[in-house]
Amino acid sequence: MTDKPQAPAPQPLDSVEDGTASTLGAEAVAAFLRANPDFFVEQEDLLVSLRLPHQRGDTVSLVERQMKVLRERNIEMRHRLSHLMDVARDNDRLFDKTRRLILDILDAGSLEEVVIAVEDSLRQEFQVPFVSLILFSDIATPVGRWVSSGEAHQAIGALLSGGKPVSGTLRDHELDFLFGEEQRKQVGSTAVATLSHQGLHGVLAIGSRDPQHYKSSVGTLFLNYIAEVLGRVVPRFTSSLRSVR
Known part of the structure; x- marks a missing residue:
């Protein structure tokens, strides 16, 4: 059995300038105790x-x-x-x-059933007060909300350019486009996911009255999942779609 290392001998006070002796002694003791955590057992x-x-x-x-x-x-x-x-x-x-x-x-068996399923679930199951599903097409479609590619790009082009979900506080004209002027005044924060798949383009946006609810760092994983599924299902019911880019 080997002997435990001994603490270094204290440095004479007269060999150290005033104010440094206690510091050097404390450092030596601290180093010894770190190296010998069981010292106080005995x-x-x-x-x-x-x-x-x-x-x-x-x-x-x-x-x-x-x-x-x-x-x-x-x-x-x-x-x-x-x-x-x-x-x-x-x-x-x-x-x-x-x-x-x-x-x-x-x-869903129709585009109308898709839109109803999304809006009802987000409002009732997820308890989201503001919901907006917008699809882009230059040809008007009677079901859901459709806008032209040019109008969408002009209003929320910054939200579409990255192709990734965003969340936080949006500008007034972006909120106007997504939720309308009346609801825009009540929206404090928003999360937005883009729809982009095989010619289909659009946005799915949700809003809260709380400005802190959808912070810029909040996760949008589940919202993005829903948007990706919509991008693959909606084209089953219509082919009159054009890219927003």
């Missing part, structure tokens, strides 16, 4: 005799201080775990609602 008397300042001005033992720190860390970890569990449950519910909506879209 030094119980020393462990009990150590005292640390308390916030109230009293002193507590090192063991008491350590227990306090561990309790605080344990509480913090429980809070983090509870938050993660809440997020997981919310995602499970969101996934289940998305799955049911996608199945309804796939089972």
Whole structure:
């Protein structure tokens, strides 16, 4: 059995400038304790005799201080775990609602049934107050909302250029195009997903009265899934579509 390394001998005070001796000594002690975490196992008397300042001005033992720190860390970890569990449950519910909506879209027998399924599910199941599904075509279609490619590009070209879902606060003219002037005044934040598949182009937008609800960093994964499914199902019912680009 090899002997444990010994703490380095303290440096004489007269060899160090004023104000640096205690610092060097503390660094040496800290380095030794890091290298020998079980040092106090055989030094119980020393462990009990150590005292640390308390916030109230009293002193507590090192063991008491350590227990306090561990309790605080344990509480913090429980809070983090509870938050993660809440997020997981919310995602499970969101996934289940998305799955049911996608199945309804796939089972739809007409374009009208597709539009109804999307709008009813988002408003009732997802509890979204503002919903807008807009398809782009230069030929008018009686079902749903259709606008020309040029009009769409002029109004929300910035939202379409990236081809990826966006969320956050939009400009007034973008909100006017998506939700109309009356509803625009009530929309605080928005999430928008583009539809783009084999000649079909459009947008699916949802809005909240809360300006912080759809932050710029919020995930739009499920909304994008719905938009991708729409992009593949809608062309079954119409072929009079033209690219917005």
